[in-house]
Amino acid sequence: MKARMLGAALAAASALGAAPALAFPDRPITIVLPYSPGSAADAYARALGEHFTRTMGQNVVVVNRDGGSGVVGMRYVATQPPDGHTIGITPMTAIVVQPWMVKGTGTAPENYAPVCGTNENVLGIFVRADSPIRDLPGLVAEGKKRAMSFGSPGPNSLPQLGVWRVQKATGVDFTHVPFRGDPPHLNELMGGRLDFSAGVVASGSELVNTGRLRLIAVFSEKRHPDYPDVPTAREQGIDALQYSPVGIYAPAGTPEPVLDKLEAACRTGVQDEQFLRVTKQMRVVVNYMSRADFTKLIQNEYQAYGPILRELGVTAD
Structure with missing residues (x-):
């Protein structure tokens, strides 16, 4: 009898703990763009935000927090509660390059849960x-x-x-x-x-x-x-390859059910007619990547940039 009561209590506690994730989103979502207004990134981020609003049942607001080649905005994202209500969309600069070049950025890959890849910034x-x-x-x-x-x-x-x-x-x-x-x-x-x-x-x-x-x-x-x-x-004839994938990131520790919902919205978002119209108009190359593939890419790129930057003579300030 005591075992059954204990099991019921644990099940109830588990259900309560999962409730916030299952209810997501239960308030407006903020998408942080760590660059200034007026760019192509600003246009496609807002198009994605409108799709998120339509599909997730909450208002989605895109906020520009520029500075430090993306570090200012993405550091803000990393410090927000890991509940999916504040996410960032950015090229990989702040995540895989800046931590090798500037000490204490707080933007290394371990600070995030990648959600999806959206496009390549050629x-x-x-x-x-x-x-x-x-x-x-x-x-x-x-x-x-x-x-x-x-x-x-x-x-x-x-x-x-x-x-x-x-x-x-x-x-x-x-x-x-x-x-x-x-x-x-x-x-x-x-x-x-x-x-x-x-x-x-x-x-x-x-x-x-x-x-x-x-x-x-x-x-x-x-x-x-x-x-x-x-x-x-x-x-x-000049060996200067520089790849720049763009994607969406949530703070580290964001629950899997929340990430699943964000990934699903991202997957349909890059196929959305309005998003595709904006990307075509702005000459943006759409390149969707699943959460698993995008996470692997970011981890690999981060590890690659350490020796690359050392070879280029760059050390963290």
Whole structure:
């Protein structure tokens, strides 16, 4: 009799403990975007947020918390209660690169429960449309003749690291000017205050399509599907591959049932008509990854960047 009573009590306690997860979401959800408004990431994050609102029965608000190449916003996500009501969407910079470069970021993979991969931020190099530079070897040749400056969306960001790889591969030296997100440095480039920019291709697509900027190279393994005439860096003879997967992260310790619901919303979200319309308009390359595959990718990328950055002469400050 006592055993049955104890078993019933344990079952009741277990049910009570699982209730918050089963009720998820029971209040509005915040999606943190750790970059500035106005970028392609801002557009597709908000499109996903609208899908989450429709499918999860709660309002979903996208909040920009930019700074530190994604560290500011993603550190905030890591410190929130692990209940699924605050999540982040970001390229992998803050998770797999910054912890090797800056001590105490609080954004290493163990601080998160990855939810899904959503897309690839194909990275590239832009020059003004009136620039005589037509390709990456031409940029390197010019950089060996005179001092040249370039903008990126932040210190130690993946676009900056792509240019760093160009420098290491060719011996050229460029002056880096970091900004908070892509729009500010692209505006400076158009204003003639920078020689070139390294950023997400999608962020500069409108400027390329309207003839104000020229895309001269991409750092991906393949050419961008919307710009098939623009070769990769490797195709131009310069070994500068820089991959930038984007995904959704919850704080570490988030219950499995909550992660399951978030993953399901993500899976249908990247197939949503409105999301696909935004990504097509913004030249974003959709690349869904399941929670298991995305988690494995992030862990592998994190482990790979330690020796890569040491080889590049980078040590944590």
